[in-house]
Amino acid sequence: MSTQNPTHAQAQTTTFPASASATTGAVPGLMIKGVGRDFVTRSGLTHAVSGVDLSIQRGEFVAVIGRSGCGKTTLLRMIGGLLAPSAGTIEVDGQNLWRGSKVDESAITKLGFVFQESNLFPWLSVLDNIALPLKLRGADKRDRRARATELAALVGLSGFEKSYPRELSGGMRQRASIARALSTEPELLLMDEPFGALDALTRERMNLELQRIVLATKSTVVFVTHDIPEAVFLADRVVHMTPRPGRVSQILPVVEPKPRTVDTTTTTEFNEIVRKLRNDIDEEN
Amino acid sequence: MNRKKVMRILPWVVTPAIVIVIVTTWQLVVSIGKVNPFLFPPPDAVGEKFIGLFSTPGIWSHTLTTLTEILVGFAIAVLTGVFVGVLLGKLPWLEASVRPLIVLTQVAPKVAFIPLFVIWFGFGLESKILLSALLAFFPIMLNMLLGVRSVEQGQREVMKSLNAKRSQTLLQLEMRSVQPYLFAGMEVGIVLATTGAIVGEYIAGSQGLGFLVVSSMNQLDAALTFALILWLSLVGLGLYLIVNELKRFFIPWHESVYGLRNTAE
Numbered sequence: 001m002s003t004q005n006p007t008h009a010q011a012q013t014t015t016f017p018a019s020a021s022a023t024t025g026a027v028p029g030l031m032i033k034g035v036g037r038d039f040v041t042r043s044g045l046t047h048a049v050s051g052v053d054l055s056i057q058r059g060e061f062v063a064v065i066g067r068s069g070c071g072k073t074t075l076l077r078m079i080g081g082l083l084a085p086s087a088g089t090i091e092v093d094g095q096n097l098w099r100g101s102k103v104d105e106s107a108i109t110k111l112g113f114v115f116q117e118s119n120l121f122p123w124l125s126v127l128d129n130i131a132l133p134l135k136l137r138g139a140d141k142r143d144r145r146a147r148a149t150e151l152a153a154l155v156g157l158s159g160f161e162k163s164y165p166r167e168l169s170g171g172m173r174q175r176a177s178i179a180r181a182l183s184t185e186p187e188l189l190l191m192d193e194p195f196g197a198l199d200a201l202t203r204e205r206m207n208l209e210l211q212r213i214v215l216a217t218k219s220t221v222v223f224v225t226h227d228i229p230e231a232v233f234l235a236d237r238v239v240h241m242t243p244r245p246g247r248v249s250q251i252l253p254v255v256e257p258k259p260r261t262v263d264t265t266t267t268t269e270f271n272e273i274v275r276k277l278r279n280d281i282d283e284e285n
Numbered sequence: 286m287n288r289k290k291v292m293r294i295l296p297w298v299v300t301p302a303i304v305i306v307i308v309t310t311w312q313l314v315v316s317i318g319k320v321n322p323f324l325f326p327p328p329d330a331v332g333e334k335f336i337g338l339f340s341t342p343g344i345w346s347h348t349l350t351t352l353t354e355i356l357v358g359f360a361i362a363v364l365t366g367v368f369v370g371v372l373l374g375k376l377p378w379l380e381a382s383v384r385p386l387i388v389l390t391q392v393a394p395k396v397a398f399i400p401l402f403v404i405w406f407g408f409g410l411e412s413k414i415l416l417s418a419l420l421a422f423f424p425i426m427l428n429m430l431l432g433v434r435s436v437e438q439g440q441r442e443v444m445k446s447l448n449a450k451r452s453q454t455l456l457q458l459e460m461r462s463v464q465p466y467l468f469a470g471m472e473v474g475i476v477l478a479t480t481g482a483i484v485g486e487y488i489a490g491s492q493g494l495g496f497l498v499v500s501s502m503n504q505l506d507a508a509l510t511f512a513l514i515l516w517l518s519l520v521g522l523g524l525y526l527i528v529n530e531l532k533r534f535f536i537p538w539h540e541s542v543y544g545l546r547n548t549a550e
Contacts (some may be wrong), residue, residue, distance in 0.1 A: 033437050081447055105448060113446035119439040123461050123538045133447050136457070 027094040030056040030079065030188055030218040035088030036245075037074050039257045047157060047245030048074045052088070054239065054248065058187075063231035064239045067281060071246020072224045073192055075121060079222060080190045081108040084090045092140050093187055095148040109137075112186030118173035120165040127152065127161040128177045128274075134238045137184065144183075151179040154213060175209070182217060189214075195230070204262075207233055211259055232270060233260060244283055252277065325506035334512035343481045344497075348520065351493040354410055354482035355475075355524065362474055363490070366422050367467065370429025380430065391426040396484045403489040413485030413493070413510050420481040421474035432466025433459070448465025475528045479521045494520070 019130075033055040039046045049071040056062050064072045077083040079090055084101040091097065097107045112133075119130045127148045128135075134144035152161050155175040165173055174194055182190060195203045207230055213220055225231050231238050235254055242249040252273055256264055264270055308328050314320060315327035322330070338344055373380040398419065402412035436459055444454045486495025494517050501509040533542050 082442060082445055083449070103448070108446075108448045111446070113443075115439055115442065117439050119437070119443045119460070121440060121461065123464075123536065132443075132457070136444075136447050136449050136453055166538070166540075166543070 024050070028055045028091075029058040029060070029093060030054070030222065031089075032079070032092070033089050033090040033091075035069070035078060035085050035090060035128075037078060037083065040084045042073060042237035049078070049085075050247050052246075052248055056188075056220060056222065056252075058220050059218050061223065061234055061236045063223045063225060063235035063237075064241060065225055065228060065231045065277065065281075066241035066246075067243060067284065068226065068239040069246075070243040072241050074246065075241070076190055076192050076224045079188075080111055080113045080159070080192075081144060085194065109184065110187040112184060114174075114178055114181045114189070114191040114194045116196050118165070118170075118177040120173055120176055120219045121156060122165050125162050125164060126157060126168070126176050128218035129165065130183055131174055133184045147183060148179070151182055152176075154182070154216065156209060169202075169205055169223070170198050174198065178210070182213070182219070185217075189219045191221065191223045193225055195209060196225070196227075198222060203227075206263065208262075210234065215259060216280045228274050229275070232273050232277070233265060238273070238277065240280060250280065294432075323505075324418070324507060326511060329510040331515065334506075334508045334543050335515055338509075338512055338516060345498055347493055348516075350410070351482055351486065351495065351517075352412040352520065354417055354485070354493065355478045357410075358414045358481060359421050359475055359478040361414070361418040362421035362425055362478060363471065365418070366376040366425030366470065366474070367429050369422075370426040370470075371433055371463075373426075374430040374433025391423060399485055399488050407487050408491060412489060416485045417478040417481035420477040424473035424477065425470035428466040428470030428473075429463065432463035435466065436462050464536050465541060469535060470529070471528050471543070472525065472532070475524050476521065479517075479524060483517065 004245055033051055035049060035052045036047065037049040039048050048162070052075060054062075064075065066072050074083065078085045081097060081103040084098055084103075089096060089098070092107045092110050095104065095107045095110075097104055120126075121132065124132065127145065130151050131139075131144040131148035139147075149161060152158055155178055157172060157175055157179065160168065160172065165176070168176065174197075178194070195206045199205060211234060213219075221234075223231070224236060232254055238252045238254060239251045240252070241247065254270075254273055256267065256270060281284060312327050312329065315322050315325060326334075373383070396416065397411065399416050402415045406412045406415065440458055440462070441454070444458055449457070482493070483495040483498075486493040487499055490496035490499070494513060498510060498513045498517070501507075501513060532539075536542055
């Protein structure tokens with residue numbers, strides 16, 4: 001399928017983009033309109049992201065997928081308040097995230113960000129790492145400890161509260177960093193290839209775990225990955241982005257019921273979507 | 286016994302064994318009469334002098350003088366080293382501007398400044414304190430400079446995504462991740478501060494352990510010189526261990542602390 005015309009691709013699948021909320025009337029969890037980001041490089045101006053429209057409902061899990069350089073991480077960093085867009089608007093719960101190059105204080109506190117690396121602080125115990133966001137918000141010590149203990153249990157780290165990050169495996173560290181992002185009960189959880197650095201078996205398990213956590217917390221998630229089965233397994237919708245300029249080429253719904261299991265990955269429907277995405281990505285060049 | 290256990294016990298056997306071999310060889314070489322015991326006193330003579338050292342009147346006040354010089358000099362070096370290191374680390378343009386000067390002062394033999402310090406401050410403690418501080422300043426400052434710049438980008442982004450205030454990032458992230466660098470600088474610094482105080486006393490002293498070493502040399506009492514050097518080394522070791530203990534207390538999470546523990550096991 002050609003990727004030149006994003007609306008064409010969407011029309012084939014579903015019409016979830018920006019207009020969806022207008023028809024249903026509810027304020028979407030995340031509303032992205034005409035967002036773009038340019039970088040000045042030695043070879044001139046690069047359009048890392050260009051004209052992205054996307055509307056995400058509360059409780060929805062959206063995976064963003066594409067080749068490296070398609071702008072998926074750049075897009076996520078703009079949604080996460082880490083990088084100012086050159087064009088367009090991003091609304092979290094109907095609230096503008098960016099005011100020029102400044103981030104809106106009350107909008108960014110509704111977000112939780114999980115990075116590819118766990119980025120835990122080595123001098124803090126697992127519990128204190130999870131509680132860090134609450135500490136920064138001035139929460140009472142007893143409250144934040146109680147909350148962090150709950151979250152440690154949620155992500156399967158009970159018994160490791162007092163450990164230092166170096167004593168944990170890669171998968172456990174990433175669990176801790178997910179718990180840290182969840183500690184402020186974010187409206188929107190943003191994940192940038194969170195399992196990219198893990199081995200395949202751990203990764204598979206973390207996908208199941210993440211699904212369980214997300215269903216338990218009813219989180220809204222934007223999940224960036226370059227792993228097609230991972231995206232299809234986790235997401236309600238898969239957003240496929242293409243590079244130069246980075247834009248949305250198609251959005252595919254995944255209607256498999258949740259919770260999904262390892263058996264889901266063997267169903268015809270699942271593999272149909274995976275195959276379609278793989279073909280489309282292969283045809284990009 | 287398994288291999289791991291042997292590896293753990295081995296240093297406790299080998300280290301004393303090496304010391305015993307060295308001391309016995311030394312004793313043997315001297316008693317066989319190949320060297321002049323007047324120039325190269327045997328270990329037992331040095332040991333005797335060493336024990337005698339602590340019944341010498343004034344040994345403790347000399348030790349206290351040297352300790353004062355080292356500790357005051359070291360304290361000055363820590364305060365100024367941290368301040369300058371952070372400043373240069375935070376202001377790259379300033380660091381680039383003063384880099385040639387830093388390199389020049391780095392390569393300059395700093396002990397050569399002691400005559401100047403004596404001209405300025407006289408023969409008292411001040412000139413030794415200054416030399417001690419000057420020597421200890423550089424490793425501390427350079428480590429701090431490096432430490433300030435080595436805060437992990439990913440951890441900075443965590444703070445940014447959490448909408449942390451500048452003061453929070455400073456307190457919760459920067460000041461914590463710079464600590465291993467500070468202690469690395471301090472461990473080198475305390476040894477150099479000791480060197481600075483002793484060299485100062487060699488050249489321009491009427492008190493302190495360095496002065497005693499020079500006096501023993503003037504008396505051509507080599508055994509006493511050895512005994513004093515041994516005492517000085519023990520004082521230096523004590524100071525180093527204190528800094529090392531502080532490091533273990535403040536940064537138990539750091540590789541330089543737990544790494545040693547792991548290899549010992």
